[in-house]
Amino acid sequence: MQTPFNFGRTVKSECFTNREQEIKKLASNFQNKINTTIISPRRWGKSSLVEKVAGQVKSKTLRVITIDLFGMRTEEEFYNALANAVIKSTSTKTEEWLELGKKFLKTITPKFTLEMGEKQNMSMELDLDAIKKYYRELLDLPEKIAKEKNIEIVICIDEFQNISTFNDHIAVQKRLRSVWQHHEHVTYCLYGSKQHMMMDLFNKQSNPFYRFGELMYLPKIAEAKWVSYITKQFSKTKKEISSELALKIAQAVKCHPYYVQQLAHLTWINTDKKATEAILKQSTQELLEQNAILYFKETEELNNTELNLLKAIVKNEKQLSSKETIQKYKLGTSANVIKAKNTLIQKEIIDISQGNAEFIDPAYELWFMNNITL
Ligand SMILES: Nc1ncnc2c1ncn2[C@@H]1O[C@H](COP(=O)(O)OP(=O)(O)OP(=O)(O)O)[C@@H](O)[C@H]1O
Ligand SMILES: [Mg+2]
Known part of the structure; x- marks a missing residue:
């Protein structure tokens, strides 16, 4: 099974749970x-949430387009992907595609290639120099098409932070923002x-995208939701887990x-009929083992102060810069502590939540507790 x-x-x-409020909001x-x-x-579920909402709201008059910036290296590549995605998802037939491309990208004169196969796949190739010169035309493409077709378009861009790896990225951001802020029929996520x-x-x-839209901080999914989800998934597959044990997984x-x-998956795999405390323990161990190479590497790359600071955090010390903590964990000076803390934040190993430093990755925290001499 x-x-x-x-x-x-x-x-x-079936695997999506909770997020009712975030779905409603988005x-x-x-x-x-x-x-x-x-x-x-x-x-924590950003991409899943966007996908879910996209599926819910899309209609004949509201199109949702998703683009992933992962692996994209240049501004031109991005414009190319954007234009292709926009044309593809706003036209149903190949002829229409051609027509839209020709009509709205006059100065750029795209080359179209049609792949014949089971599903005809068309792609548009744009000349690099032309993209550079006429980027506005490309960025305005969704707005123009939306107007022409009397539809609204939502453009979702995943791994958006990748934009800051582009050459001269502040200028790129300025260009995007200056065009996007005038769009009336296109919304960006x-x-x-x-x-x-x-x-x-x-x-x-100081950054161009400051206050571009509403900031949504995605929270974790609450314990109680996990309990009902996990028990439901077990019973659906003719296995059993108590609410108490499901809570322990979360x-x-x-x-x-x-x-x-x-962890729920590992526990499920290891369970024949009914999950037990011992099975959960073993499954937790397996989870840590599966990720151990990564955790070793992450730990190896830390300097002494960073490592010692993590020890203090794992021990739930609250006053990281206090004299006692510094002495107890050999942190040097309070300036060292601040520096190490910032590096750990930058590396996304810890985060500050309500004034307290905590591990971002709970499995790494568990592994750290079990494998590093504190
Ligand atoms: N609503 C949800 N219900 C159940 N599980 C979820 C939900 N959202 C996320 N998950 C779990 O978290 C995993 C990561 O989800 P997703 O890829 O959507 O997160 P993300 O925030 O986009 O991640 P990344 O930061 O790596 O891009 C999923 O594979 C799933 O196991
Ligand atoms: Mg994602």
Whole structure:
């Protein structure tokens, strides 16, 4: 029987749980033309949420387009992908595609290639120099098409922080913002997995995307929701788990969506009929072993102060810069502590939540507790 849990891919219907409020909010933003930026630590469910909402709101008059900036290296590549995606998802037939391309990209004169096969696949190739020169035309393409066809378009861009790896990226951001802010029929949803880069892009007053739209901080999924989800998935597949044990799964990985799914999956695999405490323990061990190479590497790359600071954090020390903590964990000076803290934040190993430093990755925290002499 196939596992009823899913991790590592965006989650669809049966594996998707909770998020009622976020779905409502994002759907309403899509329908009311409010640009949104979604920020959360890694693997908390940004892409899954956007996919879910996109599926819900899309209609004949509201098109949702998703573009992933992962692996894109240049501004031109991005414009090319954007134009292709826009044309593809707003036209149903090949002829229409050609027509739209020709009509709205006059100065750029795209080359069209048609792949024959089971599904005719058309792609548009744009001349690099022309893209550079006429980028405005490309950026305005969705707005023009939306007007012409009397539709609204939502453009969702995943891994948006990648934009800051483009050459002269501040200029690129300025260009995007200056065009996008005039769009009346196109709404943008920007999100990405590098939390700090995203925060810099959208939260720094000096950056072009400052206050571009509504910032949505995605929370974790609550314990109670996980309990009902996990017990339901077990019973659906003719296995059993008590609510108490399901709660322990969620708590072991601090409700981190990816890890809850992974740990629930391992527990499910190891369970014949009814999950037990011993099975959960073994499954947790397996989870840590599966990720151990990564954690070793991450730990090896730390300097002494960073490592010692993590020890203090894992021990729940609150006053990291206090004399006692510095002495107890051999942190040197308070300037060292600040520096190490900032590096750990930059590396996305820790985060500050309500004034307290905490591990971002709950499984790494568990592994750290078990494997590093404290
Ligand atoms: N609503 C949800 N219900 C159940 N599980 C979820 C949900 N959202 C996310 N997950 C779990 O978390 C994993 C990561 O989800 P997703 O890829 O959507 O996150 P992300 O924030 O886009 O990650 P990244 O930061 O790596 O881009 C999924 O594979 C799934 O296991
Ligand atoms: Mg994602």
